[in-house]
Amino acid sequence: MKLLQKGIIIxxxxxxxxxNEVFIKLLAPFSVLCAEAQLMKLKLPLQADNKYTRNFSIISTPRRTKFDDLVNFCKKLLPVDIDTKTxxxxxxxxxxxxxxxxxxxxxxxxxxxTRFFRDSxxxxxxxxxxSHVEITVPITTIVSKQKERKGIDYLLSEGFYSAMFHLHDDDSKEKSKRDFLKHxxxxxxxxxxxxxxxxAYFGETVGLYFAFVGFYIMWLxxxxTLGIIVVLYVAMTEILTGSSYLTTI
Structure with missing residues (x-):
């Protein structure tokens, strides 16, 4: 009932x-998502031609340094395309x-x-x-009491529901985000x-993880490559000179 009062469609x-298996679908309308995003103080990207963006870009024009050149060089080496100016x-x-x-x-x-908020x-x-909806749970004792619990996690722990998962795109859709990432x-x-x-699909934490892994593997x-070159150079030197850089103790 409290979910309905908050505007959730069930x-x-x-x-x-x-x-015997029943699924309960919870759908949050756009107005509910906006209210929750404002309550959570969610940060979202601004318009590219926003007047606040233009004013900010005019004010913040720091002098270019060698560190900035190094950062730009590292960006070119990144195996991902990330817009850092948004x-x-x-x-x-x-x-x-x-x-x-x-x-x-x-x-x-x-x-x-339908598209303003990302899937994540x-x-x-x-x-x-x-997770923050209050749930009234009756407690059977000598004196009848009621205790307030919060969230879906409590319902899962008590066995009211067997599992919870997010809805995904239908694989039958040719242009779904899930199908795009798969191929x-x-x-x-x-x-x-x-x-x-x-x-956009899995969340910023997962996106940051794969960005770091890609950057880390690239430097590895x-x-x-440098290690292979050194090993080949040492091997060729040993073959041509007949001497060995390895000593036996």
Whole structure:
């Protein structure tokens, strides 16, 4: 009941394989997501031509240093394409047009409501909402009491529900994000990692992890290449000169 009061849409669906298995779907409308994002102080990217962005870029024009040149050089070596110039701000519902994808003059309302929040953001906001809902649990004692519990985690621990998981895109859709990541990322070994798409689907933490792993492996490959060159040089020197750099103790 409290979920309904907060605006969550609840659907009940029986499993086609097992009639005794029931799925409860929780859907958060756009207005509920906006309210929760403002409550969580979620940071979202601003519009590229936002007046706040322009003012900020005019004010913050530091002098170029050698460290900046080093950073730019490292960016070129990164095996991922990351936009480091995008600015973000704490989300506020009244300033929706300031944020990327929220301008009603550029994007229609239906697209804003379905595409403004990333899949990972929608999952995060919905989970945060159902994790803080107060649940009244009756306690059978000599004196009848009621105790307040919070969240879906309590219901899972007490066995009211067997599991909880986020809804994914249908694999039958040709242009789904899940299908894109499967064919353009998982099944390709020598390709640039789509970090933005990974972060949009799995969350920023997972996206940052794979960005770091890609950067780390790239530098390991450089060290490995140098090591192979040194080993080959030593081996060729031993063959040509007949001397050995290795001594037996």
């Amino acid at each position: 659907e009940r669906e029986t499993s086609m394989e097992d009639p 600015q973000s701000a704490t989300f506020k519902r009244k300033d929706l047009a300031r944020f990327k994808g929220g301008d009603a003059h550029v994007t229609d309302i239906a697209t804003i409501q 953001h929608r999952s995060l906001l919905t989970y945060n909402l159902i 353009e990322w998982v099944q390709k070994y020598f390709a640039t990692q789509p970090i933005d798409e990974v972060a 490959l450089i060290a490995t």
